[in-house]
Amino acid sequence: MKHTLTHLAQLEAESIHIMREVVAECENPVMLFSVGKDSAVMLHLARKAFAPGRLPFPLMHVDTSFKFPEMIEYRDRLAKEVGAELIVARNDEALKRVGGPECWSCTMCADILKRQTLVEALIKHKFDAAFGGARRDEEKSRAKERVLSFRDKFQQWDPKNQRPELWNLYNTSHAPGDSFRVFPLSNWTELDVWMYIVQENIPIVPLYYAKARPVIRRDGMLVYAGDIVHPRPGETVEQCTVRFRTLGCQLCTGAVESTADTLEKVVEEVMVARNSERQNRAVDKDREGSMEEKKREGYF
């Protein structure tokens, strides 16, 4: 026996260690379940971390109400299978005030329906630690993000007030009201996540697989034409074989043309991909450094 682990096994062990540590030391943790592939992996790891026991925290999904129906179905089925409590945070009041999907821009949706809803829900439930599936390789500004990212009472992130993280000794001490976002997948790359999904046979939302879907070409993006987005004058709905590389709202998640209709094909596509995954999310494209600003205000 050479007593070494493959790199996926090393990453898996690190993530499990982080989750156990936070559960041991924090009073009221929650797992933010965004329904994408990263949350699927995170949830899978959490089940392993606490087996044979049940998940020692609820799952929370921030639902803008503009999500794809496949995501909601998948979410509910998984939560039931896991036997976890599912909290759905939704800003019905804002939705009523502003109106239907046509009244929302991506920026407004991200700010009010996602960021604000999330922050309010975290405060309301008094969660002192919220697991998120974000990775450091996702975006430039994330490279310096800590595994335990400190948030003040307003759930704000101050880049100057983050703690040094040494060895695997995580400091979960905090004043009442302050909290952490915890990123157990910090050291995973996109390809690691996909390989792990293959290795562990983790079910993911079918939207990741290519299929003929109705889409509209808008601002250089392929937008899904369903209940939420309707063609504007001059636009037409086309039937294209597309898949989604990241999942979000129907408003601002672009599809890519692809024939990858199996997990293997998807991973192979990722292997040769030359564009980082968030490119098709309109929300990030606003301008250089935009993610960072959102993060400061409490958005993921």
Added chain:
Amino acid sequence: MDTPASNVAELLQQEQNTSGLLRLVTAGSVDDGKSTLIGRLLFESKGIFEDQLEAVQSASTRRGSAGGQLDLSLVTDGLKAEREQGITIDVAYRYFATPRRKFIIADTPGHEQYTRNMVTGASTADLVIILLDARQGVVTQSRRHAFLASLLGIKHMVVAVNKMDLVGYERAPFERIVADFTEFSTRLDVPDVTFIPMSALVGDNVTGRTRNMPWYEGAGLLHHLETVHIASDRNLIDFRFPVQLVSRPDLHFRGYMGTPASGIVRPGQDVVSLPSGVRSRVVRVIGPNGDVPEGFPPMAITLTLADEIDVSRGDVLVHPNNIPRVNDTVEAMVVWMAKDPLIPGKQYVIKHGTRKVPGFAKAIRYRVDVNSLRQHAADALALNEIGRCVLELSRPIVYDAYARNRASGSFIVIDRETHNTVGAGMLLDRERLDPEDAAAAPAPAHAVRPARASHRVSEIERRGRLKQQPLCVWISGTDPADVAAIAYVLERALFDAGMTGYVLRGDDDRCGGDPMRLAESARLLCDAGLFVVCATSTGQQIPGFDRIKQAVGADWMFAVAMGESPAGPPDPDVRLAATLTPEAAVEQVIRSLQGRGWIP
């Protein structure tokens, strides 16, 4: 094997064959070319994406320093505020992979926060790359980087002599740097130092070999990173399992979850829980996919034990014949990371393994100047200062010296008011207890000592050979014959249990009736790794049991009193009724020794 996988099956196959993950930290002074080097590694191994590249391209033309060319140093730029100032001030993590290995780079830029950043990045690193500018040679900062790497216990160092293009790719300046650096680095504790001449800008010796320096016969940087052997850096000898969580999902299951700090655990092995000393046996080792025959670092595992013993978070499970130090007064090198200085006497919380204990620095022995490596007296440690401190904790911790065991020898210091992480510490082996400490500190249980001054065989090695730990059972009573009888029965019992040792009698002529001489002889036998049973009785003049205990070594002392002898220890580990037969008395002593984890 070296061609990138073209499909999922190949990818998974490669995953099985690769040598896992290498964590590295980069260090260099401003403008030595660190960003350019990292940018090139990421770029050439496809660690950056095309849209990121586009952003770099547009930024290069806007404000790059490479004359409108693609400025690879911009790839690693971080937060916006820092971008605006054109400097980076925090540790950033980057990822890239080759078919042979996956890499995580901790990028720790220079400037004022240097020490804090480098120490943070180095704490998890297997390897450090120290960048030098070939024109400038070994500068103060290079020494500082090397010292910090050594302090943090990094075993592999690459000295990247960069900008070789600017010295005409000549051999002489490179050789001069190798000589200068070596002269200094031999004083450090880094077993593997490799020098590579390179040009990060041109790409010489970064991802491939270059033709520009035919005189250099070694590997290029990437090849070295792919092949450097790190598996044996881990400590697989001393099993230490800090319990992270106790899992009790139902009445039938009670599991202890955690990540072994070191060593290997298998079902069927005996374990002792420290600091309590309660023993049990491992029944199951459960990995992420079910039962496994072995658990070792960095696996996240769950153990089940044969007995329902009281073990909770913060306790450490170890093998009974390989016991770490358990102490509430410890010495450590402390790196200070906060604006408010470390002040002796101020209360902090120490997080060590899975245990948090309140404590304070009792003294700062000295501060190290990271530039000159000289030691200075200090009353406090300011931000980015490093010093050797004596810490007093409100409860004992179970630890090893950092040099021997990174995971059980490290801790962080947490401020009680701000809750921030304000310091990082690396525990040291203490040569001997200060007289002052010895008086103040309670007897530390089962501590391990380093090899004595001129000895080349350490206590650990002796333990490994003899399969026992040194032990002095000091029996005192009123009647010399009774005490001796018990001593010999105990010797027999321990001997029959496979242990090696000897009886020393206080009434023996060689000791001249002097308990201090007896204590000194006992110490020598313990030093040699043996057990010793000392039989003493009143009638002999006793100098006070504390002095005897100190002379033998408080770590090894196990005191037994027969009846209410006034000469005996005031607070013995075992008090025997005067009416017991020797056999019954020994049985009681053995049970007590077992209960405290002294003997199996």
